[in-house]
Amino acid sequence: MLNNWFKIYFRNTIKNKGFTFLTILGLAIGIAGVIFSTLYWKDETSYDQWNPNKDRIFELITFLKPDLQIASTTGPMAELVKEKSDKIEETLFYQSGYLSELYIINQKKELLNKIAITGNNFFDFFPFDFVQGNKEQFKNNRNAVAIEEQEAKRIFGNENPINKQIKNLNGEILTIYGVYQLKNNSGFLPKYVISSPNLNIDDWNNFTYALLIKLKNPNDKEVVEKSINKIYYENIVQRYAKLRGISVDEYIKTSGLTKGYLQPITDSRLKAEVTGFPEDKGNLNFLKINLGLSILILLLSIINYINLSTAQTIRRAKEVGIRKVLGASKQNIIWQFLFETAITTFFSVLLALTLVEIGLSSYNILINKSLSINLIEFVPYLVLIFLIVILFSGIFPAIYVSNFKELNVLKGNFSRSKNGIWIRNLMLIIQFTIATFFIVAGSLVTEQVNYMSKKDLGFSGDQIINLTLRRYDLGEKRLDFYKAIKQDLLKIKGVKDVNATAFKFGNNAMNSSPMKFQDKRIQIQNVPVDYNFLSMMKIKLKNGRDFDSKITSDTVNNIILNETAMNELGNLSIGDQVDWKEYKFNIIGVVKDFNIENPENKISPMMLINVNTVDWLQNNLSEIYIKVNAENVTETIAAIEKFWKAKVDQDYPFEYEFIDKQFARSYENYTKQEKMFKILNVIVITIALFGLFALSSYTIERKYKEIAIRKVLGAETSSLLRILSKQYIYFAFIGFALAILPSYFLMQKWLENFAYRIDISIWIYVFAFILLLSLTLIVVLIKAYSATRINSLNYLKYE
16 A cells, blocks of 8 residues: 555656645755754753753842842852851852963963853862863862863873963963863853952952852752842941941932842853853844744745645546545545655655755854754654644645545536635635735844944944953053053054043943932943043033043043933033042033943943043053054054054954944844844745745636636636736735734834834835735736636537
8 A cells, every 4th residue: 555655656746846846845944944943942942951050050140229230249248148048058259251361381372262260169060071180179279270171182282281380471370280071052161260269258349250159959049049138238238328327228219229139050041131151141032033933934834835735636636536436435545645745744854954954054154153963863853843744734635635525526526615715715824924924024123233233323433443452461550551552553654543441342331330419329331531532433522521631630530421321310410529439520521322332232321531530440441442544554554563563462462353343243143133034034935935826826727617718708818817816915915914913013022122223114014015915916927827828628628
């Protein structure tokens, strides 16, 4: 029996190559999309799942105020919370983010990247396997270093690195006590782990340390949170209320109540709003969108397959009728067609795997990953996809065919019940609905990304390059060194202006502090700048004036605020005085809001302060901005590089970046989403047109006799085309109408990610409908026109 089914399948395949190709290709595209998104989902949800203590380790997240949370805490918290709660097994403090620093190794300078500065019990929390040395040696020695295996081979070759020493440029000597292997997906993937004692054990005003807490029992999470909040209350709220000479209630009203909560490390990648892990957050929205769209494409492919299969049954009706006359049961016919669907799906899966292999490198670039497919591990997913596709795409055509009446079929009467017609039409409407959703969503994503790229950012980065001044050896001489190199840089031909600050465009200000005015208190971004920063960046003053080198007080107690800070602090005016740490500052100007962070985020309150005003802010000066002439840019940058290597930094490589490109990276994820939507739009529309072609072919071929009669009675080609295409216009309109509400709701949810966003215009829907209708008419009219060319005699000679 199976041999017979094989023969029939391959005979029909050879006879109808075009239809077979379309069915296999359509399903393959849908299956490939699901494989891509499954690989991505599997990778993202696997972060820190390898960690045997994953259920007991939590990040401490601190609320400085109800709408401001940070993934850090104060230095004393690590030891104090362990003393106060017997539910805690151990704590681990670390510096958020990785460092890059020069070290002297084997008499040579090496730039080491992805350095983690942390407590000596790091490997109790992240138990990477040691291939040389062990974690106990690392844990029990001061100034210890552990190196990732590939880095150890790169630097030391085949030598044993254990007990070798490395030295930083400050002369600090560190000893290597271990070589470890990284796990693929972890919130921490450092190349170097350096143990450092917690020196900040008495400062409750400096939230610079990230803290992990390992509980003895994860069910004690809420108990430990109460201990943490009690510690914050006693050491911050009560302490600083007493220092200010105010009541606790008044302090909470003006400064807020500092609170903390424990965030499972398994949530840090996808579910957390903030995380201290240096590998940063994943994008759960993008992940859901990616998976949801791939499922929609597979659904579209299945509908397309059903339409193509039912269209094919016209040509196989007599075969089915004869088989039933010869004794084949209804169940036998169903199993035969399910068997044929299984063969088609099998070939589709093979083609899908080929498409995945071909497209995986491009997909990795799109999502910034290094995914690979391990067929052995992926077999369960492939089997599940295989069975789902057979179930949903095979059942309806098989049941539909098995219901053919032998007598009607053998007499040549192929008309089926109206229920069958409505089911096929419903599938076509669903295809139109999905296609409309993709067109609308793709158009909106493109418009939003264009809006972000063209939005007035409040500054101009045109012809301005950014250089990072590392030189950690400068210490308190950092500002003087900057002033000296500024004068030399200005002498270079093509350099128009030079400035310095502590932030990179596309990031936040890297430093914030509380600011108070009367009974209002806000957390404000600290932005140290040199003179002429506003004019160089073309940042507009709304009120007041810029810093002036001729006015001494501008380097003592004068500041400039942005519009957001003025609004949040309340009834402020030029000349008013605000409290900032132990200082009292006078407001001399207000600038219009400008972006320094990701443009999807709301602009934060900012304080611009002259670099000469506060000593510790001077030490944060790390970013040099140089405005160059548009002419001879290459020669100017070459001259800057020559000067930089000779006079500024001989150790670190010379690296520069134009500000506009630097800022564009901050919304790169959404640029990639735009590209993904464009690709998916092409795929979805193509598959939808396959289905439309199949159903129009099926419907129009059933009407050949009617067309022949109309032609004999004198119907013109134009009237025939109108009759044949009319119902598809109705279907397109219904499908479009059904897509309006879900597309509007879902895209509104997506646009909520952006503080600055477009509105959903009615013209998006007008464009979507015109495009949908145009493509529908092109496909249908091509088939309809070929139908009007038939020879009427062939269809009427037996009447």
